[in-house]
Amino acid sequence: MATVSYVLNDKGNISEETRKRVLDVAERLGYRPSGAARSLKTRKTGNIGVYLPGFAGPVFGEILQALHDAVFPLGFEIIACSTQQSDRLLVERHVDGAIILNSFITDDTIEQIQSADYPVVVMERIVKMPHVSCVVADNCKGSYMAVKHLLDIGRKNIALIVGNPESHENSQRLEGAKKAFQEAGIDISTVPIVHGAFSEEIGVYAMTSILQSYKDVDGVFCFNDEMAIGAIKAAMRAGKSVPGDIAVIGFDDIYIGSCINPALSTIRVDKWSWGHLAATTLVDMINNGSPGRLITLPTKLIVRQSTADPVFGYSNNK
Amino acid sequence: MATVSYVLNDKGNISEETRKRVLDVAERLGYRPSGAARSLKTRKTGNIGVYLPGFAGPVFGEILQALHDAVFPLGFEIIACSTQQSDRLLVERHVDGAIILNSFITDDTIEQIQSADYPVVVMERIVKMPHVSCVVADNCKGSYMAVKHLLDIGRKNIALIVGNPESHENSQRLEGAKKAFQEAGIDISTVPIVHGAFSEEIGVYAMTSILQSYKDVDGVFCFNDEMAIGAIKAAMRAGKSVPGDIAVIGFDDIYIGSCINPALSTIRVDKWSWGHLAATTLVDMINNGSPGRLITLPTKLIVRQSTADPVFGYSNNK
DNA sequence: CCTGTCTAATTTAACGTTTCACTATTTAAT
DNA sequence: ATTAAATAGTGAAACGTTAAATTAGACAGG
Numbered sequence: 001m002a003t004v005s006y007v008l009n010d011k012g013n014i015s016e017e018t019r020k021r022v023l024d025v026a027e028r029l030g031y032r033p034s035g036a037a038r039s040l041k042t043r044k045t046g047n048i049g050v051y052l053p054g055f056a057g058p059v060f061g062e063i064l065q066a067l068h069d070a071v072f073p074l075g076f077e078i079i080a081c082s083t084q085q086s087d088r089l090l091v092e093r094h095v096d097g098a099i100i101l102n103s104f105i106t107d108d109t110i111e112q113i114q115s116a117d118y119p120v121v122v123m124e125r126i127v128k129m130p131h132v133s134c135v136v137a138d139n140c141k142g143s144y145m146a147v148k149h150l151l152d153i154g155r156k157n158i159a160l161i162v163g164n165p166e167s168h169e170n171s172q173r174l175e176g177a178k179k180a181f182q183e184a185g186i187d188i189s190t191v192p193i194v195h196g197a198f199s200e201e202i203g204v205y206a207m208t209s210i211l212q213s214y215k216d217v218d219g220v221f222c223f224n225d226e227m228a229i230g231a232i233k234a235a236m237r238a239g240k241s242v243p244g245d246i247a248v249i250g251f252d253d254i255y256i257g258s259c260i261n262p263a264l265s266t267i268r269v270d271k272w273s274w275g276h277l278a279a280t281t282l283v284d285m286i287n288n289g290s291p292g293r294l295i296t297l298p299t300k301l302i303v304r305q306s307t308a309d310p311v312f313g314y315s316n317n318k
Numbered sequence: 319m320a321t322v323s324y325v326l327n328d329k330g331n332i333s334e335e336t337r338k339r340v341l342d343v344a345e346r347l348g349y350r351p352s353g354a355a356r357s358l359k360t361r362k363t364g365n366i367g368v369y370l371p372g373f374a375g376p377v378f379g380e381i382l383q384a385l386h387d388a389v390f391p392l393g394f395e396i397i398a399c400s401t402q403q404s405d406r407l408l409v410e411r412h413v414d415g416a417i418i419l420n421s422f423i424t425d426d427t428i429e430q431i432q433s434a435d436y437p438v439v440v441m442e443r444i445v446k447m448p449h450v451s452c453v454v455a456d457n458c459k460g461s462y463m464a465v466k467h468l469l470d471i472g473r474k475n476i477a478l479i480v481g482n483p484e485s486h487e488n489s490q491r492l493e494g495a496k497k498a499f500q501e502a503g504i505d506i507s508t509v510p511i512v513h514g515a516f517s518e519e520i521g522v523y524a525m526t527s528i529l530q531s532y533k534d535v536d537g538v539f540c541f542n543d544e545m546a547i548g549a550i551k552a553a554m555r556a557g558k559s560v561p562g563d564i565a566v567i568g569f570d571d572i573y574i575g576s577c578i579n580p581a582l583s584t585i586r587v588d589k590w591s592w593g594h595l596a597a598t599t600l601v602d603m604i605n606n607g608s609p610g611r612l613i614t615l616p617t618k619l620i621v622r623q624s625t626a627d628p629v630f631g632y633s634n635n636k
Numbered sequence: 637c638c639t640g641t642c643t644a645a646t647t648t649a650a651c652g653t654t655t656c657a658c659t660a661t662t663t664a665a666t
Numbered sequence: 667a668t669t670a671a672a673t674a675g676t677g678a679a680a681c682g683t684t685a686a687a688t689t690a691g692a693c694a695g696g
Contacts, residue, residue: 046412330645358681360651
């Protein structure tokens with residue numbers, strides 16, 4: 001038994017002859033090691049739990065792909081769990097660590113997981129606990145760039161369509177926007193801020209209400225791309241041209257934003273890097289017991305037609 | 319030890335008093351059962367392996383969601399694996415069964431998995447093996463409806479943009495289309511068939527070549543929505559109106575198809591039902607040892623603007 | 637009072653690996 | 667020639683559960 005184990009794991013001292021013999025017999029018998037027994041003994045499962053609010057959103061697919069691609073070659077697999085409540089039978093079994101990209105999961109739950117000695121990586125907010133790393137986009141800087149860009153192309157009356165006020169992302173994005181206004185000498189209290197969730201419908205609704213209440217708005221920064229797409233639709237339906245009358249910029253850089261007409265300007269968060277960083281950080285914590293740390297992911301301004309600056313000759317196609 | 323086990327699993331005869339006592343101590347000690355040990359003993363993991371070619375596609379997110387939602391309340395979790403090669407360390411550990419929606423995984427591999435007594439559900443082709451169920455869309459009928467619809471709205475010169483020729487989906491869709499042409503008395507050999515893969519770029523390319531080679535084509539059936547979207551883009555870029563000059567219909571009913579302009583007519587495959595059927599079938603095989611069976615999922619014609627029939631007064635918005 | 641049934645709790649043997657400790661053999665060093 | 671070190675292989679305990687078999691009482695029927 002021991003010899004077989006050593007052969008299969010390339011450990012210990014075994015002659016080339018017996019190694020061959022073991023391998024042959026294993027092959028002939030169709031032997032497959034039991035993951036359960038192995039996990040029991042080694043206290044490793046080779047699984048990573050990923051907690052999302054859902055699979056269908058435009059970002060989650062790309063992130064899952066990045067996580068999987070980073071983790072698979074290292075011998076791990078992904079247990080994906082979508083949940084809108086924090087309470088279910090989370091981790092508790094079969095995983096070596098967890099990646100959380102789900103604001104429905106409370107700090108309390110994370111505390112429980114990490115205090116059971118599971119390393120955790122959180123991707124959408126900042127949590128300070130010993131076994132928890134955070135890999136977050138630089139929302140503040142990104143937001144700053146978005147507002148600055150609208151100002152740079154000469155927009156004077158900018159409105160914000162913000163997201164879920166409880167979310168960490170939202171408050172960071174708000175902070176960055178404020179900073180840009182401040183630097184431009186604009187009193188933040190004069191900026192129309194329409195609250196909403198992060199969905200396309202809310203974007204439609206929010207833009208409609210802006211058009212009614214603030215007739216001179218000529219630039220809108222939406223705190224994510226989905227709302228921005230809704231906002232563009234609403235503006236065009238109301239007979240406004242984008243970016244002619246109103247320039248619109250979003251945040252995240254979801255794929256569909258590049259397809260619509262006018263193509264959406266946005267702040268890019270590179271999903272591949274984000275996922276890879278989160279994954280490798282977690283694996284490092286699992287394998288080497290590294291402590292939690294904070295990693296910030298840079299963001300990048302992507303200028304497309306929805307904020308094309310007529311002055312500098314971007315053409316507004318159609 | 320046994321008593322604790324019985325309490326935790328609601329089995330055997332235990333007095334209310336000791337049950338309480340056990341539960342209390344467990345709570346106080348923060349006791350968490352070991353999934354590995356439990357799996358070792360019960361030979362169940364509570365995990366289901368899902369094999370996709372990738373996470374990012376427009377269908378996979380919805381399917382994953384449906385699978386997860388169906389399976390989670392039954393006490394299972396999903397191990398998702400995206401792979402473009404068949405050979406990697408597949409199942410082999412930690413799963414009670416597998417769901418395959420990935421043409422990269424060969425019949426040989428499936429044979430191996432099922433012969434190791436893992437039940438398998440295949441979602442994109444038909445495989446006849448004892449432990450394998452197939453849950454497939456009615457591609458043939460759907461395809462038939464698509465062509466029939468183009469004929470019904472008066473299109474005389476229909477072209478096909480087909481997908482990957484090796485795929486089961488493709489051959490079924492081809493068969494259905496042929497049947498519709500046959501019934502209408504059209505010689506299939508006169509129908510332009512452009513080959514390609516299932517991607518948007520190929521759709522662009524295929525439509526461009528159709529416009530060059532077959533000037534009188536007034537209707538195109540693309541074997542999936544992504545190609546159809548590419549085809550519409552290509553047609554419009556070439557100055558054709560859709561559906562005025564060329565009606566276009568796709569297959570699958572991906573979300574984005576309903577957003578584009580003109581909105582894409584298509585054959586709907588309900589992702590929710592598809593996923594739920596696959597999931598419940600697999601769980602039934604796992605729990606009750608049910609044998610493999612074949613389930614066909616109905617498809618449905620969805621008429622939108624890209625095939626709006628001017629005769630019957632559908633308006634082509636702009 | 638004996639026997640049988642029922643409930644409650646306990647003992648014990650797995651489940652299939654890994655790994656420490658050990659033996660036996662060979663090779664090297666003095 | 668003796669000892670030490672390296673190489674190959676084996677035995678057995680342990681990982682944390684479950685479940686079959688067993689024990690110990692309590693209660694009922696004859």
